[in-house]
Amino acid sequence: MMKAKAASPAPRVTLADVARTAGVDMSTASRVLRGETTQRVREETRDRILKVAEELQYLANPLARGLRTARTYTIGILVPQLDNPVFSSAIRGAELAAERLGYSLLISHREPGTAGTTIAKLSQTNRVDGLLVASLDDDEVLRTDLTAARVPYVLMNRVLPGAALSVILDSRAAARRAVAHLTALGHTRIAHLSGREGGFNASQRFEGYRDGLIDAGLVYDPRLLCVAGYTAEGGIRAMQELLPQRPTAVLAATLVSAAGAMTVLHEAGLRIPEDISVIGLHDAPVAGMLYPALTTVMMPTEEMGSVAATLLIRALNGESPEAVPPLPPGALISRASTGPAPR
Structure with a gap:
């Protein structure tokens, strides 16, 4: 046969x-x-x-092009958290844009506070042509690492004095919209679980939080503010500290810290939203899986990754791309975690 x-x-x-x-x-x-x-x-x-x-x-055949041009046609993306929907969405947007423009994307992860050679290795050992960088490190730590990289880069979701290009979200407008939703429901004691102390995004969200209070004729009470960072653990700790202040609503800086706060409220026997409402910035499918489903303000994180990758590749191609304005927030997704203020 x-x-x-x-x-x-x-x-x-x-x-x-x-x-x-x-x-x-x-x-x-x-x-x-x-x-x-x-x-x-x-x-x-x-x-x-x-x-x-x-x-x-x-x-496109990046290997063949690389042999002709001494370029790898690969860009790197560095993120501080892989389990945070914000960064996974940004990675997806960057990957789609890079593929469309004939580039590959190399993903790397570095926990905040673990400064070292990660950026240098991406740019030198692995030979990427440029970097997309999302970092929770202090400005001076990040500046030192980027200087050592010696390749073009675009920052995502933060600014750094002296950095040429960054793509940020309008977090101030998003927080203001979230507070407006709560005040329209009659809430006057609104707590804020803020982001990283001293961080650009944390300050923007705090300003939006305060803007929303001013819009409603409310006075800012510093006792209703607690730093939670961007983790569920931070949300748990911050919510535990705020419970004695008896807020009727909570604005969390991110979906992940909101989930941590809800855990504390359940354990304390408080009903959501009958006793206390919770809203978070950023949306992802997991928001609808929480109990009760979490009200959020959508943020264009995938677009952020796409725009950042496009800017970087344009720079690598010899262009001089101009700075882009902050990307505006999307819709407020009203779910079961917010309701009228208790009487």
Whole structure:
């Protein structure tokens, strides 16, 4: 019996195939697929090339390009938490943007407060062309590490004096919207579980919290503020400290610290939202799985990753991308964790 021959793999789709099908020359197709904007290409032509590349399932060959240009066509992304929906969503956005522009994404994780050679290794040992950096480290620690990296970088969800590019979320507007939701329900004693003490985002969320109180004619009470950071453990500790102040509502700086706070409230025998309402910034599927389901303000974290990766790759391609304004918050998702203030 004759053995069946194994099917031959389909030939690899080349740049020439994309150019021929789109009816353009290879240099134009190459510029569009690399995301370059230094030379003008009609929008209709650009859209046609991208559509053809998608239909043909064209994948750039970074190894071949790297041999020609001494570049890896890989960017790195450094995040402080892998189990936080904020950063997993940003990674997803960065990966999609990088793939669309012909780059690979290398993911690395570094816990806050463990400064060392992580950034240098990403940029030198693993030879990435540039870095996306989300960090909870102090400014001077981060500045030292970025200086050692010696590659272009874009910061995500924070600013650093002297850093050229960063993509941030409008956390102030998000916190203000959250407080407006609570005051509309009649709450006047609203506690805030804040982010990292001295951090950029923590200060922005605190300002939004205070803006919301002012909008409602309420006076800020420092006894209703407690630093929780960005972990469930921090939310637990901060909520335990705030319970004696008898707040009727709580704004947590992030979904994760809100979940920690809810654990404390359940253990204390308090009903959510009948006795106390809870709202968190950022949304993810897990918010709907909590008991009761958590009210949140959506934040464009995936867009943040996508915009940051696009800016970095444009810089790597020789462009001078301009700074982008803070990305505005999305909708407020009202769920069962918030209700009218108790009488």
